[in-house]
Amino acid sequence: MLSIQNLIYHPPATPEPILKGISLELAPQELGLVVGPSGSGKSTLLEILAGFVEWHSGGIYWRSQDLTPDRLQQLCGLVFQFPERHFCGNTVLEELRLGHIDLEGDRLDAALQAVGLEQIPLSTSPNSLSGGQQRRLALAVQLIRQPALLLLDEPTAGLDWSMRRQLIKLLEKLKKDWTLLVVSHEPEELKSLADRSWRISHGSVTPLVGNS
Numbered sequence: 001m002l003s004i005q006n007l008i009y010h011p012p013a014t015p016e017p018i019l020k021g022i023s024l025e026l027a028p029q030e031l032g033l034v035v036g037p038s039g040s041g042k043s044t045l046l047e048i049l050a051g052f053v054e055w056h057s058g059g060i061y062w063r064s065q066d067l068t069p070d071r072l073q074q075l076c077g078l079v080f081q082f083p084e085r086h087f088c089g090n091t092v093l094e095e096l097r098l099g100h101i102d103l104e105g106d107r108l109d110a111a112l113q114a115v116g117l118e119q120i121p122l123s124t125s126p127n128s129l130s131g132g133q134q135r136r137l138a139l140a141v142q143l144i145r146q147p148a149l150l151l152l153d154e155p156t157a158g159l160d161w162s163m164r165r166q167l168i169k170l171l172e173k174l175k176k177d178w179t180l181l182v183v184s185h186e187p188e189e190l191k192s193l194a195d196r197s198w199r200i201s202h203g204s205v206t207p208l209v210g211n212s
Helices: 042-049 069-075 092-097 105-114 131-144 161-174
Strands: 002-009 019-026 031-035 057-062 076-079 149-153 179-184 196-201 204-207
Touching: 002 042, 019 042, 019 057, 019 196, 019 204, 042 076, 042 149, 042 179, 069 076, 076 131, 092 105, 092 131, 105 131, 131 149, 131 161, 161 179
Parallel strands: 031 179, 031 196, 076 149, 149 179
Antiparallel strands: 002 019, 002 057, 196 204
């Protein structure tokens, strides 16, 4: 169970906190959806949960364990919006092995199969993949790390309707084995997958009607 309790993030350069007392809970193998416009604090929340940004007060817990940024980096995997811009490997294999030089073939195969890329040659350049395949590769990179919580920032952004549908089906499949927290400003196509959902506005979170 992920539990966020009264989380506040207030950088010195901002007159008001970016996140104002965020509280939410997400159970294992659930998909949580945070909905809000650009600038509402969605991406900042994910960056904090990924351990990239330190918050100022409040707590983040996993199965009642109080988490630090370092522990969050081990626990969570973040797929950025437009993750293809962050690819560093010249081939699919290099991209998957970044930070995992001794990665075994079984883990590689399992990650690619989980995202439906098992037929792609490992020698393929990530830049030659379609937009939907690049999003799948970014997911595979995180799955190799075997995170307890998978974080996705606007996963369907910039994709055409066909690729969006394919990605949504993939998220439905991944939800059977992973806990996912997704942020989006276009929630309609993701609402049916969400077990819990919240709206974020000006740094404050409220549950959406019908939330579990």
